[in-house]
Amino acid sequence: MTKSTKTGHLYGYARVSTSDQDLAIQEEALRAAGCTVVRSEKKTGTTTKGRDALQTLIDFAHEGDTIVVTRIDRLARSIADLAAIVRTLEAQGIALRATEQPVDTATAAGRAFLQMLGVFAEFETAIRRERQMEGIARAKAEGVYKGRKPSIDVxxxxxxxxxxxxxxxIARSLGIGRASVYRLMQKKAA
Incomplete structure (x- = not known):
């Protein structure tokens, strides 16, 4: 059971998936919620591997502190990852709260809502992946999908x-990897 979050510090965590997305709105919301420290990163939410800012916050926070996110999908996209993060936080006496959702693991209702949101986030990710694969298959069947544009001028x-x-x-001049040049050399030789 976590201690009351009123005596601890609020630490914010902001995440976007791609480098062209902006973290400013999340960071501003977290500061407005009273977070004294906000850690941000541009990493996928489908795994916790390589998410150094999240790990730093978890390691830094102490019993009675609260880690705040704007929405639970900023923290994790799978039930397994979400459950693991929450277990880790609870074991350390750290609460989790979302500013845009009624999630606060310091309360029973907040924990229940968190679990429901986690189920829906994972379902949404699976549906999105299925739709993407269906769209690619349809585009290939219609001869529209050609894959990504070649990045090497052969x-x-x-x-x-x-x-x-x-x-x-060649690699330096064209801004490509040497391995790519070697592959083309091997193809030409064969």
Whole structure:
């Protein structure tokens, strides 16, 4: 059971999935909620691996403190990850609260609502993945989907190879990896 969150510190955690998304709205909401420290990162929510800002907050917080997120999906997208995070926090006497949802693990109702939200977040992720795969399959069947645009100008690599440039020089000049140049050299040799 966690201690009352009134005596502890509030620490905010903000996360977005991609580098082109903005953390400012979450960070502002967390500061407005009274968080003295806000840690942010641009990492996927489908795993907790590599989420250093989250781990730092968990390691830094003490019994009686509260970690605050704007929404539970900023913390975890799977039931397993969410449950593991909550167990870790509870074992340390740290509460979890969301500013936009009635989640506060310092209360029984807040814990129950958290569990329901976790189920829906995982379901939403699975549905999104299924729809994406269906859309890709349909686009491939219609001949519309071609995959991502090639990032290597094969003709330019071959031109430079013919002019006597080495793999390192080609890679540096075109902003690609040497391994990619070597693969093209091997294809040409075969």
């Amino acid at each position: 003709a330019r690599v071959r031109e430079m190879m013919a002019a006597g440039a080495g793999a390192t020089e």
